[in-house]
Amino acid sequence: MGGCSVLGRIWGVWRRRPGVRAVPKAPGFGTEAGHRLRPRGSSNRSRPLGGQPFPGLLQLENLSREELVDVLRAAVVDQKGKPGELTLFSVLPKLSQSLGLGDQELQVVQASGKETSGLVLLSSCPQTASRLQKFFIHSRRAQRPTATYCAVTDGIPATSEGKIQVALKLEHVDGVDLVIPVKSPSRKDFQEGVKRTLSHFRVVAMGSGCALVQLQPLTVFPSQLQVHMVLQLCPVLGDHTYSARVGTVLGQRFLLPAESTKPQRQVPDEALLRRLCLTPSQAAQLPLHLHLHCLHLPGMRPGEAPMKLLAPLPSYFSRTLQCLGLHQQ
Structure with a gap:
């Protein structure tokens, strides 16, 4: 092949x-x-921010x-x-x-x-x-699973590993395509584009109120992993589209209605900003910390063993892990 x-x-x-x-x-x-x-x-090693945060x-x-x-x-x-x-x-x-x-x-x-x-x-x-x-x-x-992602989440999942199953649909809202969860979908919903989605997750490391999470999607849907982590009340760091759906009152997180919550820049709390050594304006440009780390492929020729392709983390991702004390185990 x-x-x-x-x-x-x-x-x-x-x-x-x-x-x-x-x-x-x-x-x-x-x-x-x-x-x-x-x-x-x-x-x-962490590097000074300088002009490149x-x-x-x-x-x-x-x-x-x-x-x-x-x-x-x-x-x-x-x-x-x-x-x-x-x-x-x-x-x-x-x-x-x-x-x-x-x-x-x-x-x-x-x-x-x-x-x-x-x-x-x-x-x-x-x-x-x-x-x-x-x-x-x-x-x-x-x-x-054929793909393994790693993500840094703002928040720590309630369980160290598990699966996330939810029906999702794509809606055009105010000129933007957004993914919306659907509770108890009907047969008509599935005929109109609603899809059952499934992902596995495992917490690899925790620190500073954040987590390094391994994610393996078993289905394909736009922004599936970002939405799945929001449903765990742990949005991916740098998710400026769906993280606004997680609200906080007296330190307790809860889900806001997806249909009426507009996308907005993710705003980490002050403690997290200090950990990341970022200003609020820099945090508004924080890149999505979601990385396709590994792909599982069949052998290139009949009889050959399956292979795995690995990509290292971008340097900004590695720096974030250091700032948060998230060390791979």
């Missing part, structure tokens, strides 16, 4: 080192040997089309086979040429939301893309 490339998500930029190597199990995220990308010049965050509005192609090409983790609006899709033809694929067109096989960092799976081979899509569909039907 050829024609497959894996990219580090462009919102958390890192560069490829020559070659691909196997790595041992990564504690805290349940990953085994696979292909792993290490960020160049990475460090575990979120190191490693790529600002797309500051890039030209050619620069974005260079970033994507440098972010290739592994490549099997031959080596208008500024979006990933708009630069795929040029990226294909840059990777030496000739007339072969790249297509997106697996990707997360636009604000999420991590892996993006591309293929230049229609047969490979079809096989991978069937693999993902079959895995979902069998309720076998």
